[in-house]
Amino acid sequence: MQQVVLEIKSHFRELPKARDFVREFCCRNAQWSFDEEDICHLELAVHEAAVNIIRHAYANRIDQRIVIEAHWFDDKLIFRLNYWGQSFDRDSVPPPVLDGTAEAGFGLHMIDCCVDEATYIQSEKGKKTVCLIKQKKTPESCVREAEEVNI
Amino acid sequence: MDFDMETIGDIVVVLLPGETLEASITLEFKQGIEPLLEQNTKVVFDMSRIRFIDSMGCGVLLTSFKRLKDKGGWLKLCCITDPVDSIFKLMGFDRIFSIFENREDVVNAFKSSD
Structure with a gap:
């Protein structure tokens, strides 16, 4: 397993650092065959998770910590965003309205669309974690994707 | 926030500035675009620079879209880059916005809907 860590402040201006971190980590492990679209989706998922932490967990305070860990396993890639603000109940958030009448409330849905699994964890010592998991592409999944595009 | 604009008849084409449309600039974007939405009914956002x-960012586009629609106007988008196109398709926003390949196509579409 490989692991890399980035710490940023809870400020929107720090978000490009988080996206660059994701991109560099994915590109460093090119053997995983993530394409440009996969990398864009991972960048967006981590970005959206960090935005939620800044806006809701830290109530827009700009001097708080967000520690982002990236882990490579044999079968998956995991980004963990650790923070120490207000806890978050995923089930309390209603599903997004995507018919053009709503102007907000898309962030969590974007995360769900961009990764294979998103979980929200609270530890005993006040640390909270957003865990984003992307499964490794296999030759079979690549063929399946190509077939779906051709349908 | 400054916007490069081109007026073609009663259509205003706005080149969205910067390479990103995201949390850090949406407030500034809303304030900058407000007078333009107030004064016009037919608006095109050229998104060729947005990566x-x-x-x-999607929220401010939808706000602009609704704002113009509510007063009988239209917002159309053109010159979408691949990363933005991918996100629109992921979220289904490609079915909400009228998206055109280039400025000429979108201006012609406005004219034909008159």
Whole structure:
């Protein structure tokens, strides 16, 4: 397993650092065959998770910590965003309205669309974690994707 | 926030500035675009420079879209980059916005709907 860590402040201006971190980590492990679209989706998922932490967990305070860990396993890639603000109940958030009448409330849905699994964890010592998991592409999944595009 | 604009008849084409439309600039974007939405009814956003958009960026586009629609106007988008196109398709926003390949196509579409 490989692991890399980035710490940023809870400020929107720090978000490009988080996206660059994701991109560099994915590109460093090119053997995983993530394409440009996969990398864009991972960048967006981590970005959206960090935005939620800044806006809701830290109530827009700009001097708080967000520690982002990236882990490579044999079968998956995991980004963990650790923070120490207000806890978050995923089930309390209603599903997004995507018919053009709503102007907000898309962030969590974007995360769900961009990764294979998103979980929200609270530890005993006040640390909270957003865990984003992307499964490794296999030759079979690549063929399946190509077939779906051709349908 | 400054916008490069081109007026073609009663259509205003706005080149969205910067490479991102995201949380850090949406407030500034809203304030900058407000007078333009107030004064016009037919608006095109040229998104050729935008390489990254997040949920709040999509939100300000939808706000602009609704604002113009509510007063009988239209917002159309053109010159979408691949990363933005991917996000729109992921979220289904490609079915909400009228998206055109280039400025000429979108201006012609406005004219034909008159």
